[in-house]
Amino acid sequence: xxxxxxxxxxxxxxxxxxxxxxxxxxxxxxxxxxxxxxxxxxxxxxxxxxxxxxxxxxxxxxxxxxxxxxxxxxxxxxxxxxxxxxxxxxxxxxxxxxxxxxxxxxxxxxxxxxxxxxxxxxxxxxxxxxxxxxxxxxxxxxxxxxxxxxxxxxxxxxxxxxxxxxxxxxxxxxxxxxxxxxxxxxxxxxxxxxxxxxxxxxxxxxxxxxxxxxxxxxxxxxxxxxxxxxxxxxxxxxxxxxxxxxxxxxxxxxxxxxxxxxxxxxxxxxxxxxxxxxxxxxxxxxxxxxxxxxxxxxxxxxxxxxxxxxxxxxxxxxxxxxxxxxxxxxxxxxxxxxxxxxxxxxxxxxxxxxxxxxxxxxxxxxx
Amino acid sequence: xxxxxxxxxxxxxxxxxxxxxxxxxxxxxxxxxxxxxxxxxxxxxxxxxxxxxxxxxxxxxxxxxxxxxxxxxxxxxxxxxxxxxxxxxxxxxxxxxxxxxxxxxxxxxxxxxxxxxxxxxxxxxxxxxxxxxxxxxxxxxxxxxxxxxxxxxxxxxxxxxxxxxxxxxxxxxxxxxxxxxxxxxxxxxxxxxxxxxxxxxxxxxxxxxxxxxxxxxxxxxxxxxxxxxxxxxxxxxxxxxxxxxxxxxxxxxxxxxxxxxxxxxxxxxxxxxxxxxxxxxxxxxxxxxxxxxxxxxxxxxxxxxxxxxxxxxxxxxxxxxxx
Numbered sequence: 001x002x003x004x005x006x007x008x009x010x011x012x013x014x015x016x017x018x019x020x021x022x023x024x025x026x027x028x029x030x031x032x033x034x035x036x037x038x039x040x041x042x043x044x045x046x047x048x049x050x051x052x053x054x055x056x057x058x059x060x061x062x063x064x065x066x067x068x069x070x071x072x073x074x075x076x077x078x079x080x081x082x083x084x085x086x087x088x089x090x091x092x093x094x095x096x097x098x099x100x101x102x103x104x105x106x107x108x109x110x111x112x113x114x115x116x117x118x119x120x121x122x123x124x125x126x127x128x129x130x131x132x133x134x135x136x137x138x139x140x141x142x143x144x145x146x147x148x149x150x151x152x153x154x155x156x157x158x159x160x161x162x163x164x165x166x167x168x169x170x171x172x173x174x175x176x177x178x179x180x181x182x183x184x185x186x187x188x189x190x191x192x193x194x195x196x197x198x199x200x201x202x203x204x205x206x207x208x209x210x211x212x213x214x215x216x217x218x219x220x221x222x223x224x225x226x227x228x229x230x231x232x233x234x235x236x237x238x239x240x241x242x243x244x245x246x247x248x249x250x251x252x253x254x255x256x257x258x259x260x261x262x263x264x265x266x267x268x269x270x271x272x273x274x275x276x277x278x279x280x281x282x283x284x285x286x287x288x289x290x291x292x293x294x295x296x297x298x299x300x301x302x303x304x305x306x307x308x309x310x311x312x313x314x315x316x317x318x319x320x321x322x323x324x325x326x327x328x329x330x331x332x333x334x335x336x337x338x339x340x341x342x343x344x345x346x347x348x349x350x351x352x353x354x355x356x357x358x359x360x361x362x363x364x365x366x367x
Numbered sequence: 368x369x370x371x372x373x374x375x376x377x378x379x380x381x382x383x384x385x386x387x388x389x390x391x392x393x394x395x396x397x398x399x400x401x402x403x404x405x406x407x408x409x410x411x412x413x414x415x416x417x418x419x420x421x422x423x424x425x426x427x428x429x430x431x432x433x434x435x436x437x438x439x440x441x442x443x444x445x446x447x448x449x450x451x452x453x454x455x456x457x458x459x460x461x462x463x464x465x466x467x468x469x470x471x472x473x474x475x476x477x478x479x480x481x482x483x484x485x486x487x488x489x490x491x492x493x494x495x496x497x498x499x500x501x502x503x504x505x506x507x508x509x510x511x512x513x514x515x516x517x518x519x520x521x522x523x524x525x526x527x528x529x530x531x532x533x534x535x536x537x538x539x540x541x542x543x544x545x546x547x548x549x550x551x552x553x554x555x556x557x558x559x560x561x562x563x564x565x566x567x568x569x570x571x572x573x574x575x576x577x578x579x580x581x582x583x584x585x586x587x588x589x590x591x592x593x594x595x596x597x598x599x600x601x602x603x604x605x606x607x608x609x610x611x612x613x614x615x616x617x618x619x620x621x622x623x624x625x626x627x628x629x630x631x632x633x634x635x636x637x638x639x640x641x642x643x644x645x646x647x648x649x650x651x652x653x654x655x656x657x658x659x660x661x662x663x664x665x666x667x668x669x670x671x672x673x674x675x676x677x678x679x680x681x682x683x684x685x686x687x688x689x690x
Contacts, residue, residue: 032472036479084459086406133666143669144678146406146459147615150608151662158659166653293463331478331485333600336471340464348450348461 006358014300018346020353022298025341032337038327050322051315055194057322059204063276065307065314066206069213070268071292072299072306073220074261079301080224081257082237087134087149088265089289090156091127095266096273097160098126100168100178100280103273107185115184119274120212120267127266128259130156135258139251145258153289164282178280187275207275209267216264217303223260233257265289294339297347313339372515377636379520382528383594385632387412387603389531390586391610392617392624393538394579400542400619401575402555402681406462407447408583409607410469415440415587417473420487420598421480423494423591432494432592433527437584443469444580445573452572455685466607474600485600487591496525496593525593527585532625534582539621541578551575555679558686568686586610612665619679631661 030040051061071088078085085091102122106115134148164176187208191201224230236243236253244250272284291313298312299305320335345352391408398405415436423432443465450461474485481487501522508518542548550571554561558568590606591598613631617623638657645651 032475036475084457086459086463137666137670141669141671143666143671146404147611148666148669150406151612151666154605154608154662155659155666158655162653162655290463290467293460297460329479331475333471333474333478333485336467337475338471340466340468340471343460343467344446344450344464348456348458348464349454350456352454 006362008354008357008361012357012361017350017353017357018298018300021345021350022342025338025345028341029334029338033330033334036329038329043323043327043330046323046326047315047319049319050326051319054202055197055199056202056204057318058199059194059201059206060318060321061311061314062210063204063206063271063314064317065310066210066213066271066275067268067288068291068295068310068313069217069307070264070271071289072295072310073213073216073292073303074265074268074289075292075296076299076301076303076306077220077224077233077264078257078261079296080230080237081233081253082240083138083254083257083261084146085131085149085258085261085265086146086293087131087152087289088261088268088292089285089287090149090153091130091262091265092268092285092289093153093156093160094130095123095127095263096269096280096284097163098122098124098266099269099273100181103181103185104178107182110184112184112186112188116187116208116274119185119270123266123269124263125266127269128263131258131262131265132255135255135262138258139254157283161282164280168280176282181274181278185274186278187270189275205276207271209271209275212267212270214307216267217307220264221303229253229256265292291339294343294347297350298342371512373640375515375519377633377640378516379523380636380639381629381633382520382524383632384635385628386528386531387586387589387594387606388610388613388628388632389625390534390582390589391607392613392628393534393621394582394586395611395614396538396542396619396621396624397551397575397582398579399614399682400555400679401551401572402558402679402684402686403447403451403572403576404458404462404683405447405576405579406459406611407443407465407607408462408579408610409603409605410462410466411440411443411580411583412587412590412607413466413473413601413603414443414469415584416591416602417469417477417487417587417598419584419588420490420591423490424488427492427494429494429496429592433584433588436588436591437581440584440587441577441580444576444583448573448576451685452569452576455687458683458685470601473598477598477600487598490592490596494592495596496527496589498523498525499529525589527589527593530585531589534585535621535625542621547574552679554686555681558681562686562688572686609661612661615678616661616665616668618677634660 033040033043051057071092074088075085099119099122102119103115106118130152134145134152137143137148138145168178169176170179189201189205189207190210194201224234232248232253235246235248236250268288273280295306295309295313298309316335316338320332323330323334324332391412395405395408418439419432419436422435423429447461447465450456451458477485477487504518504522507514542552550561550566554568554571561571562568590602609631613627614624617627634657638654641652642654
């Protein structure tokens with residue numbers, strides 16, 4: 001058991017081991033593809049072609065990545081404070097309510113760039129509000145945050161279905177959704193970025209919220225590594241008892257970290273609700289909150305890593321769509337398989353290769 | 368009398384809806400009392416439902432389906448054990464991974480093998496666990512009050528239902544009256560003490576997650592080939608999480624687990640029944656309230672407003688021997 005504490009150089013810890021984990025996940029995914037009777041290499045080629053082969057493909061990839069950046073940041077902020085927020089899904093759902101209410105109220109009167117900041121605040125506030133009760137229960141009553149946030153995902157889902165079916169629905173329509181937002185409530189697409197590279201965005205809903213996501217990633221980095229609050233959060237995350245000795249107020253930091261986490265999850269709603277469908281729909285989050293867990297894990301809870309792994313998951317989502325279109329034998333749910341394997345190997349089994357790596361490294365050093 | 372008929376029909380659907388919860392919550396009980404959190408109950412249930420439906424279809428035998436369900440669920444338990452016990456990985460992340468993997472693989476394989484959009488073919492006859500009529504059920508049906516209760520609630524269920532109610536005292540007996548149970552509970556509270564006594568913490572925890580796998584196998588099988596007649600994608604539909612809520616609500620004790628599951632099953636049945644029926648004076652109660660109520664109740668309990676739910680002390684923490 002001496003291998004666990006042996007230090008390894010950074011390029012092995014942050015480069016080689018994650019890549020090995022990822023490769024294992026992909027190898028097993030390839031095995032599943034082979035089991036179905038399709039060619040793994042053919043599927044890989046289709047995946048890359050579909051996600052990166054055209055301007056539209058890239059647009060969709062970055063559209064998905066935008067949502068994952070937000071939810072990944074949400075999970076990461078909580079993890080730095082030692083909290084496992086499994087409720088980003090529900091917080092994002094409620095965030096959708098916040099930004100939809102803002103869009104519905106303002107879209108008739110003002111252009112999008114006036115609506116946008118208000119909608120960011122609305123989405124963040126509603127997401128944070130949904131994280132507040134689990135945070136308070138953890139901080140003051142000692143209830144396990146994992147269990148309460150799971151519960152709140154389901155409570156949130158029931159609440160949103162109720163609101164969409166009974167309150168926000170357009171009278172006379174069947175579909176449980178709000179009315180379509182006018183121009184003033186929609187976030188414009190980023191076609192001009194694609195134009196700069198001579199590619200066409202086409203129907204892809206790649207929109208301004210991508211830039212908001214990058215700004216959010218920068219602010220998260222600033223918060224975690226350059227502020228006193230971030231330092232206190234990290235201290236609490238590494239050692240609650242050390243934090244207590246240092247006089248860091250436990251309840252306050254837990255609640256603040258969860259509010260920030262919830263707000264980031266809530267902002268994810270800007271992308272699908274105001275950037276793509278221009279209305280609030282049932283189940284618009286579609287699992288992005290859970291993807292955030294994988295994204296954060298793979299990105300080692302660092303904003304740069306999160307942006308990169310969010311793009312990787314964007315490629316998986318868009319490329320997976322393309323595969324299911326070209327290879328009807330492989331359904332879209334293949335993405336869930338890959339995602340599960342990535343979470344398993346990059347997350348739960350993250351140190352599986354470590355002892356072997358330590359041995360190899362020590363032999364290599366002696367030689 | 369009409370009200371009594373309604374009461375009987377809600378009661379019998381309560382039983383039907385509670386069974387998968389009881390199996391799954393008992394599975395969680397074994398795992399969590401040994402200090403291994405199990406978010407992956409949902410995935411194990413779904414995976415075993417798929418395996419049971421496939422094998423029952425191929426062999427035309429419900430019992431073979433049950434075996435397949437158990438094998439699949441135990442295999443997933445081993446993955447969870449390998450990640451969280453052997454590799455000391457994060458138990459919650461491992462559970463989340465299993466849920467994702469199973470949600471995807473069941474549909475991918477189902478579509479590739481049967482081509483019905485993730486469903487498995489319809490089962491009939493011996494491939495399913497069909498309702499059993501207990502002796503005398505038809506004879507006493509006309510007896511007032513007790514007759515319908517015996518004929519429609521107690522009789523007319525499939526064998527797995529009765530096994531579920533047997534599993535409750537059995538779990539209690541294993542956990543509280545056997546050496547294995549005592550050690551299992553000890554390892555969830557203080558693994559260091561168990562280790563000092565010369566008992567392998569890992570092996571004990573592995574046995575606990577295997578027990579959990581077996582019980583989840585029953586619940587998945589019940590879903591696929593007893594309650595319905597095929598595997599339908601996402602058919603566990605959050606039941607694993609409700610079972611987890613029931614487990615917390617019952618404060619990690621076997622007999623209260625049964626009552627919590629019956630309560631949550633009753634809320635589900637009541638929600639289905641009340642759909643579209645206004646209550647005089649209040650109006651129509653939205654079905655979403657019934658769906659959310661188990662979770663709300665559990666949160667209120669966790670907040671410490673109705674008693675206190677204290678989880679096993681070493682839950683969620685991988686055991687590291689002193690160096």
